Amino acid sequence: MWWLKDVWVIDPSQKISSPQDVLVKDGNVLEISSSMTEEEVLAKAQGENLEIINGTGKFVFPGLIDVHTHLREPGQEDKEDILSGSRAAVRGGFTTILAMANTQPPIDNRALVEFVCRQGERAGYAHVLPIGTVTKGMQGSELVEMADMKAGGAAAFSDDGKNIQNAEVMRLALEYAKLTGFPIISHCEDKNLAGDGLMRRGVSSARMGLRGIPASAESVIVARDLLLAEETGGKLHLAHISSAESVELIRRAKARGIDVTAEVNPHHLIFCDEEIKITDTVLKVNPPLGSQADREALIEGLRDGTIDMIATDHAPHTQAEKARPFAEAPFGIAGLETALSAVWQYLVKPGKLSLDRVIEAWSVSPADRFGLAGGTLKPGTPADIVLFDPDFSEVIDPAKLASKARNTPFLGKTMQGFPVMVWVEGRLVQRDRTVL
């Protein structure tokens, strides 16, 4: 049994944000209260071993749920696999991760869904829930067997990595997914507008002579998908929103009552196109980093609820791939182990976002939207819990990363504010940044 003493508890699902004590027993949250005596706790332990954690100056919140991670298994295990990715997850404060379907082969049938589930269970760290593709082979034309994949354990459907270019296929996907109750997760990118662009089109791309991707490559598909969601009544979730126009379109759609949610990645909240260097591919990501105005609009959208969730879009690649020239290196930033710390350091500490809103957006909202366990510390629920120490500082050292990937802009930097204890179903899986 665990007794987390005098710790600041943030649980937006119960509207708690105050100093409390938390008891964890038999894998579940037993009690949250501000007045526990030692006798009471010992009586509840019933002779079981009791570990007391002094939580002064630290926070406890429900384990983060990341709805956008690329774990690369099967097929690209040199970049990441389910074991390394789920270890990276608990190092970063995530107790549940949704694994994107753009593996090799893509997760487009029940057997593959079951494979990912089994590998996640075998790893035994964060809960790993597979996202199935929307179309067979991610080819954008023929829909998968959605009900069958749901029965096998899929949590949502997405062709992420690729946009579904054919609007009729997207319309049908939204229509059919209603039978499963799952959202379609859309990677909004008009292929022709994006062309073979390398970064967001603007002053910075022009200055560096890098081919640009206009902001409209995203927003025209956001607009299309919102129209299709309204027409079908299907559930739509928009992945990695990156532009001010998209935020405004979503704001208007929500006002109309369209069943849409949206996520934003930490890198789009923290960086902008001006920070990209042609000699360093680490900030080459899809969708590309936008302007400073985009970044401000994304933060405002997250603050006011237009954007529902934060998600890492953890996109691991090998150092050899990322060492290629800018035009040839793959898009993607690895995020699981640094994302929470980065959000703490660059957004919460400077007062741009409250920690309560961050937890709501990274735990409560994902659980609600995708119908997942977690996102709460309600007594009786499985103890997926994070203890966060705002003072813990660490150099992002490649030797310490649990992920196979090194493609993070924070490599070699000192960061402050980390999850220092993580429990999954009451089992301690990370302590002082070491995965157990």
Ligand SMILES: NC(=O)N[C@@H](CC(=O)O)C(=O)O
């Ligand atoms: N975000 C990226 O830059 N890359 C992702 C694909 C994706 O999330 O669209 C990947 O699979 O590498």
Ligand SMILES: [Zn+2]
């Ligand atoms: Zn994507």
